[in-house]
Amino acid sequence: MAGLWNWSVAVRIEPDRVRDALAGALERGVTEIGTTGPDAMLCDVYHVGGDFPTLVDVYLAPDEVDEETIASAVAVRLAAAVLVPDDTLNPSRYVCADPDGTLRPVHVDERETDDGAERWHPRPCTGDDPACAAHPGCHRSRWKPDPTPERPAAA
Incomplete structure (x- = not known):
């Protein structure tokens, strides 16, 4: 860990509810900050504005499981999309775990507040988003941009 x-x-x-979903996905104990449990992970949950108003910080997360896989399982359990930072240095790009478990790259607008980061306007990463051009990395990610009818995948 x-x-x-x-x-x-x-x-x-x-x-x-967030901690229960995380515990179910990982099949292990998850407690709030300030409490203890045998072999339990710590999870802080708080709320902000924006299109993704619940922020989740998981401490002592296991490194032997893929974060996106667990986020996908949690998204299914919560019936809500979950944003996970991706493998680029692009600050607007995330992997979105949809409520059906699908994982896809997206861009969001972000604003820092005193309560935490607010994320707005999620949209698919197609490679044509201005955020793709502003920061290199979308095409080098393991989460490749999704093709659109206007921009088919490279052959």
Whole structure:
């Protein structure tokens, strides 16, 4: 155990429900900050504005499982999309775990507030978004931009 996961959920969800979904996906204990449990991970849940108003910080996240896979399982359990930072240095790009478990790259607009980052206007990463051009990396990511009818995938 060593990791830190920072996620955003597309609906306002109570902390206990988030921790229960995470515990179910990982099949292990998850507690709030300030409490202890045997071999439990710590999870802080708080709320902000925006299209993803529930922020989730997971401390002591296991490094032997893929973060996106667990986020996908949590999204299914919560019936809500979950944003996970992707593998680029583009600050507007995330992997979105949809409520059906699908994983796809997206861009969001972000604004820092005193309460935390608010994320707005999620849209698919197609390679044509201005955010793609502003920061290199979308095409080098393992989460390739999704082709559109106007911009088919490269042959």
